[in-house]
Amino acid sequence: MSKLKVSVWRSAGSGAQEYFDVPRKENQTILDVVTYIQRNLDPTLSYRYACRVGMCGSCAMSVNGKARWTCRTHVDKVCDSDALDLRPLENFPVVKDLVCDMQTFFDKQKKAGGAFLGAHTREDSVALIKPDSSGRMAVDEAIECIGCGVCYASCDVVKWKPDYLGPAALNRTWTLVKDERDTRRLDRLRAVSGDAGCHSCHSQMSCTQRCPKLLSPTHSISGLKREVSRAALKGEL
Amino acid sequence: MTNGSYALKARSHPSYVAFILHRVSGLLLAAFLPLHFLALSQALHGEAALDSFLSWADNPMVKIAEVGLVLMLALHLGCGLRVMALEALGWTSWQKSMVAIAFGGSLVAGTFFLLRVF
Numbered sequence: 001m002s003k004l005k006v007s008v009w010r011s012a013g014s015g016a017q018e019y020f021d022v023p024r025k026e027n028q029t030i031l032d033v034v035t036y037i038q039r040n041l042d043p044t045l046s047y048r049y050a051c052r053v054g055m056c057g058s059c060a061m062s063v064n065g066k067a068r069w070t071c072r073t074h075v076d077k078v079c080d081s082d083a084l085d086l087r088p089l090e091n092f093p094v095v096k097d098l099v100c101d102m103q104t105f106f107d108k109q110k111k112a113g114g115a116f117l118g119a120h121t122r123e124d125s126v127a128l129i130k131p132d133s134s135g136r137m138a139v140d141e142a143i144e145c146i147g148c149g150v151c152y153a154s155c156d157v158v159k160w161k162p163d164y165l166g167p168a169a170l171n172r173t174w175t176l177v178k179d180e181r182d183t184r185r186l187d188r189l190r191a192v193s194g195d196a197g198c199h200s201c202h203s204q205m206s207c208t209q210r211c212p213k214l215l216s217p218t219h220s221i222s223g224l225k226r227e228v229s230r231a232a233l234k235g236e237l
Numbered sequence: 238m239t240n241g242s243y244a245l246k247a248r249s250h251p252s253y254v255a256f257i258l259h260r261v262s263g264l265l266l267a268a269f270l271p272l273h274f275l276a277l278s279q280a281l282h283g284e285a286a287l288d289s290f291l292s293w294a295d296n297p298m299v300k301i302a303e304v305g306l307v308l309m310l311a312l313h314l315g316c317g318l319r320v321m322a323l324e325a326l327g328w329t330s331w332q333k334s335m336v337a338i339a340f341g342g343s344l345v346a347g348t349f350f351l352l353r354v355f
């Protein structure tokens with residue numbers, strides 16, 4: 001059976017790549033590969049996952065230089081040869097080995113106004129949103145975000161400008177700005193219109209290129225740019 | 238593969254290339270501006286000065302540089318239209334076609350100019 005030569009980032013000391021030979025199997029995912037290493041070769045290897053089916057957003061890492069979810073990335077899809085290079089996501093501080101610290105990433109969602117606030121209480125009936133209403137249609141894809149951080153790791157504006165709220169946080173805000181139940185539209189537009197907000201996006205689209213859910217944060221961000229401009233012209237901001 | 242070549246590969250998709258071309262063409266155009274103003278200012282020094290400048294500008298190397306200039310201008314315009322379409326109209330799914338049009342358009346403009354110059 002052929003073997004994969006896997007180079008894995010280890011954070012011990014000042015950090016370095018460490019090499020492992022892993023047997024190649026059919027339908028093998030990248031997550032299978034790191035799990036094999038941890039169970040059979042080096043139990044001290046740290047990485048993160050939970051659902052294994054592309055729902056929780058915890059397993060992302062840099063695979064041969066590109067940020068990917070690993071539970072649903074097949075080795076065959078990303079390896080032309082038998083070399084595999086695994087590193088923690090870019091643009092995140094590293095906790096250990098392949099585990100990165102998502103704190104700033106989620107803090108930015110809060111900063112961008114990512115927490116829903118409606119007018120209904122639990123005594124009220126459930127709001128009915130028509131599937132074909134324009135607001136609902138505008139965010140049909142964007143609400144599927146699993147918070148994996150792949151877009152954030154792929155965005156060069158995040159790299160160049162660490163304050164930048166980033167594609168996932170802005171995408172989240174877009175879904176709320178378009179939510180007819182929401183009560184804080186202008187606060188949200190204010191939160192994303194500063195120097196660290198939507199106007200810093202250069203439309204490079206690496207986020208959209210890489211999002212494993214095939215969402216387009218670029219599209220959401222351009223929507224925010226238009227909403228902010230419109231509100232500013234109307235003198236609302 | 239080295240880290241650098243991975244980084245390059247991760248960025249080689251049409252929109253990123255368009256982003257880079259937009260910046261580079263913008264910088265080159267800005268660098269050309271002083272020359273442009275110099276040419277115009279020759280007119281202030283009278284006909285002879287301008288004529289000698291224009292005859293210098295007739296040499297083939299300058300012509301080739303001019304082709305490059307038109308190419309840069311067309312590229313910058315195309316990339317600018319891409320961003321405007323994306324941001325003002327929300328045309329995300331058209332991105333790749335827009336990039337292709339920007340490239341195609343600039344090549345056609347450059348070639349057309351090339352044919353007319355010589």
Ligand code: SF4
Nearest residue numbers: 145146148149151211
């Ligand atoms: S937008 Fe896509 S890449 Fe970004 S966090 Fe959400 S699911 Fe992940």
Ligand code: SF4
Nearest residue numbers: 155201202204205207
């Ligand atoms: S489109 Fe904007 S948010 Fe997405 S990668 Fe590019 S600069 Fe970052």
Ligand code: FES
Nearest residue numbers: 052056057059071
């Ligand atoms: S383990 Fe949950 S998305 Fe990969």
